[in-house]
Amino acid sequence: xxxxxxxxxxxxxxxxxxxxxxxxxxxxxxxxLVLFAGLLAVMTAIAGVLLASAALFMRYAGxxxxxxxxxxxxxxxxxxxxxxxxxxWTVE
Numbered sequence: 099x100x101x102x103x104x105x106x107x108x109x110x111x112x113x114x115x116x117x118x119x120x121x122x123x124x125x126x127x128x129x130x131l132v133l134f135a136g137l138l139a140v141m142t143a144i145a146g147v148l149l150a151s152a153a154l155f156m157r158y159a160g161x162x163x164x165x166x167x168x169x170x171x172x173x174x175x176x177x178x179x180x181x182x183x184x185x186x187w188t189v190e
Contacts, residue, residue, distance in 0.1 A: 180189045
């Protein structure tokens with residue numbers, strides 16, 4: 099009955115070293131996860147900027163000639179008469 103104290107109450111260098119290594123490993127894994135999430139966010143932002151710049155380039159660097167205008171057909175205007183029927187609209 100001389101050893102009444104439990105062994106968990108004593109300081110053990112091996113247990114302290116194991117706990118420290120475990121804590122450092124967990125911190126490193128957490129830091130890597132945060133780093134990869136940030137890297138993914140930056141890559142997504144870069145892809146969005148590239149897509150937007152390509153869209154702007156396609157919009158403004160298109161044909162350089164005169165754009166076709168709609169013909170003015172004031173003399174040839176066609177007027178249609180539409181009336182409401184029980185089955186919908188009818189154009190005559």
